[in-house]
Amino acid sequence: MAVTTGRSRQPRRAASAHAPAPAAHAPTAREPRFAGGSAVIEFRGVEKRYDVGAIGLDQATFSVSPGEFVFLVGSTGSGKSTVMRLLIKELEPTAGSIEVAGRELAEITHKRVPYYRRNIGVVFQDFKLLPNRTVYDNVAYALQVTGGSRKDIRAKVPDILRLTGLSTKLHNYPDQLSGGEQQRVAIARAFVNHPPLLLADEPTGNLDPSTSIGIMQLLYRINRTGTTVLVATHDHAMVNKMRRRVIELAKGRIVRDEATGLYTRDESTREFAARLRSDTPEAPEIW
Amino acid sequence: MRLGFFLREAMRSLRRNAAPSFAALATILLTMLVVGVFIPIVQATTGAANDVRKRVLVDVYMKTDASQVDLDRVRELLTGTPNVKHVEFVSKAQALAQQQKRDPAAFKLLASNPLPDTFRLTPQNPDDVLKIKSTLAPTGAAGGAPVPVDSSIDEVSDKKQDTTKILEVTRFVKLMAATLAALLIAASIFLIANTIRLSLYARRREVEVMKLVGATDWFIRWPFVIEGIVVGALGTLLAVLLLAIGKIAIIDPLANDFALIAAPQTIGFPVLIAVMMAAGIAISAIGSGLSLRRFLRV
Numbered sequence: 374m375a376v377t378t379g380r381s382r383q384p385r386r387a388a389s390a391h392a393p394a395p396a397a398h399a400p401t402a403r404e405p406r407f408a409g410g411s412a413v414i415e416f417r418g419v420e421k422r423y424d425v426g427a428i429g430l431d432q433a434t435f436s437v438s439p440g441e442f443v444f445l446v447g448s449t450g451s452g453k454s455t456v457m458r459l460l461i462k463e464l465e466p467t468a469g470s471i472e473v474a475g476r477e478l479a480e481i482t483h484k485r486v487p488y489y490r491r492n493i494g495v496v497f498q499d500f501k502l503l504p505n506r507t508v509y510d511n512v513a514y515a516l517q518v519t520g521g522s523r524k525d526i527r528a529k530v531p532d533i534l535r536l537t538g539l540s541t542k543l544h545n546y547p548d549q550l551s552g553g554e555q556q557r558v559a560i561a562r563a564f565v566n567h568p569p570l571l572l573a574d575e576p577t578g579n580l581d582p583s584t585s586i587g588i589m590q591l592l593y594r595i596n597r598t599g600t601t602v603l604v605a606t607h608d609h610a611m612v613n614k615m616r617r618r619v620i621e622l623a624k625g626r627i628v629r630d631e632a633t634g635l636y637t638r639d640e641s642t643r644e645f646a647a648r649l650r651s652d653t654p655e656a657p658e659i660w
Numbered sequence: 661m662r663l664g665f666f667l668r669e670a671m672r673s674l675r676r677n678a679a680p681s682f683a684a685l686a687t688i689l690l691t692m693l694v695v696g697v698f699i700p701i702v703q704a705t706t707g708a709a710n711d712v713r714k715r716v717l718v719d720v721y722m723k724t725d726a727s728q729v730d731l732d733r734v735r736e737l738l739t740g741t742p743n744v745k746h747v748e749f750v751s752k753a754q755a756l757a758q759q760q761k762r763d764p765a766a767f768k769l770l771a772s773n774p775l776p777d778t779f780r781l782t783p784q785n786p787d788d789v790l791k792i793k794s795t796l797a798p799t800g801a802a803g804g805a806p807v808p809v810d811s812s813i814d815e816v817s818d819k820k821q822d823t824t825k826i827l828e829v830t831r832f833v834k835l836m837a838a839t840l841a842a843l844l845i846a847a848s849i850f851l852i853a854n855t856i857r858l859s860l861y862a863r864r865r866e867v868e869v870m871k872l873v874g875a876t877d878w879f880i881r882w883p884f885v886i887e888g889i890v891v892g893a894l895g896t897l898l899a900v901l902l903l904a905i906g907k908i909a910i911i912d913p914l915a916n917d918f919a920l921i922a923a924p925q926t927i928g929f930p931v932l933i934a935v936m937m938a939a940g941i942a943i944s945a946i947g948s949g950l951s952l953r954r955f956l957r958v
Contacts, residue, residue, distance in 0.1 A: 461872065491874035501869045505676035517665060518875040562873065 412436040412472070413570055413601045414460065419469035421455050421625075429455035430466070431625035437603060439569070442596045444612045445605040447622035453605035455625070457574045460603075461495055462486050474569065491519050494563030494600075498575035500555045502547040502562075508534065509543045512562045519566065529565055537561040537591060553584035557591065564595055571595060573604045577611065585611060586649045594642045614649050669883035670890060673863075680859035681891060684944070687855040688895025689902075691848040692940050696903045698844055699932060702837040709830035713786040716823050718793055720779040723814045730812035731777060737810060738779055743792050746782035776814060786827060793818045849943065856888070856947045860955060867955045877956050881949055888948030889941050896940030900933050 414437040421429035430452045437443050445453050458464045459471055462478055471478045473493075481489050502511050512533060513526045521529075534540055537557040547555055556576060563571055573592060577585035589611060596602045606612060612619055621629035640648075674681045720738060722731065731749075738747050750758075755775040760767040783789050797806035797816040808816055860867075870880045907929065 463872075487871070487874045487876040487879075489874075490872065495872055501865075501872065503866055503869055505673065505866075514870070515873045518870070518873050518879060520662075 415472040417470045419466045422467045428625045442602045442617045444619045451622040452625040494568040494571040496573040496576045498578035500559045515562045533561045533565045571602045590646045666882040670886035684891045685895045692896045692899035705837045709833045716786040718781040719817045721814045722777040726812040743788040745784045748780040750778040864955045884948045888944040892941040892944030
């Protein structure tokens with residue numbers, strides 16, 4: 374690595390092997406992190422069959438530790454989105470159990486689902502921004518939902534927008550932004566509550582490669598604050614360059630779980646970006 | 661704080677979705693206009709019909725030689741007859757006076773009073789007229805002419821032809837009015853429900869996103885309900901204004917000439933406004949809240 378200055382700028386975390394303490398960067402006091410449990414996500418023999426007979430997920434078992442950055446890869450229809458939708462409890466599994474931070478999802482009543490979702494940031498391929506709100510209001514909505522005070526909103530929203538590089542676009546509407554900017558807004562909204570878990574379903578699916586790198590960089594930066602990040606994608610090149618844990622799905626089955634250890638844990642965002650931009654992957658081709 | 665937020669949200673979506681909001685407003689306006697016009701019309705019609713029905717009476721003519729004793733006995737008898745609500749006695753002299761007023765020239769030619777003493781019976785219900793008649797003058801055993809129950813009664817008259825016609829016509833009019841009102845209410849509800857559904861359908865993505873961010877159902881619903889209230893109130897207000905203009909410009913000048921318009925049973929204008937306001941606001945608020953349910957299942 375040529376660039377080293379970034380290390381001194383980023384506050385360094387004690388390099389614990391694979392599970393850095395999620396509390397390293399203090400979240401808001403009001404929104405407690407998931408407590409206890411060794412895994413953030415725990416899938417045990419999860420099966421999802423759709424009414425039409427299609428198989429969404431077949432005996433999927435895996436677990437994700439706090440602070441991990443995990444890629445979920447596979448071709449279209451392999452079950453990536455099913456995993457995401459199961460995690461936000463938009464779908465119910467046909468069989469098996471899903472635990473998030475030690476909490477069994479099946480036990481969360483319909484009424485409690487909104488409160489559960491506030492602990493998870495979600496980013497989608499199609500951004501899912503509210504079209505009739507400005508950038509600022511889109512992000513603020515995530516706080517208003519939780520009953521955040523106006524003062525709280527005024528303090529947090531500009532902060533997160535600065536982090537995502539949108540300070541100059543506060544009062545633009547989504548249709549006045551580029552795809553990459555819209556995705557940054559979506560990420561800002563997902564992260565403004567400092568959720569312990571961030572899900573991204575094809576976050577770069579609609580974006581060109583250089584914009585995608587920026588988005589990945591942002592997700593990595595978020596990961597470095599201790600947030601567990603799960604990214605579904607079919608962008609193989611990107612995954613190869615990132616060198617993070619990879620779970621590959623095919624026809625609803627987990628066919629590969631390239632576990633941890635292949636990548637260097639502590640890497641500054643700048644180094645990370647530099648590596649992503651380089652054309653020759655430094656890691657051996659693992660596909 | 662919460663209420664303020666919901667209000668601002670509602671206003672924002674009204675502003676940002678001007679076209680669907682306007683469509684909803686126009687729908688409420690038209691519906692309420694129609695309702696506002698039809699409530700008084702239906703009422704006036706029913707009132708007029710009821711008025712006519714009140715004129716259905718049974719006259720009991722006494723024989724001209726009936727004595728005061730006979731009169732008292734018959735009055736007793738009539739008062740005790742079932743279905744009779746009210747018994748009014750019209751003496752010979754009174755009857756003559758009434759007729760003279762109506763046609764002075766004809767009665768001047770008469771030397772004596774040819775009119776009998778009369779008991780005028782008001783039935784409990786106009787439809788009971790025929791029952792009363794058959795009680796007081798049952799048809800003879802051989803199927804001949806009806807024989808009155810008291811010897812001093814000359815004839816029991818129900819003005820059969822008039823009565824039947826009045827009852828038939830008024831029943832038809834009332835039925836028509838009721839059917840029309842029912843159809844109108846059904847049409848209004850469908851129209852408003854459809855408009856709300858359309859404008860919500862356009863925003864189902866928005867609702868989906870709100871749910872994904874972790875908004876509770878009521879957090880999403882309140883702004884929509886408030887929006888419904890605002891649209892309902894504005895639409896009804898405009899309808900009321902138009903009605904008021906119509907009333908002052910057209911109805912009031914004509915009221916003196918047409919009995920139907922001046923019918924006293926018609927609902928008062930302030931009450932009408934209140935009813936319309938309540939209906940307009942309630943329908944659009946509840947409609948918005950309920951229609952949202954389908955989209956909240958995410």
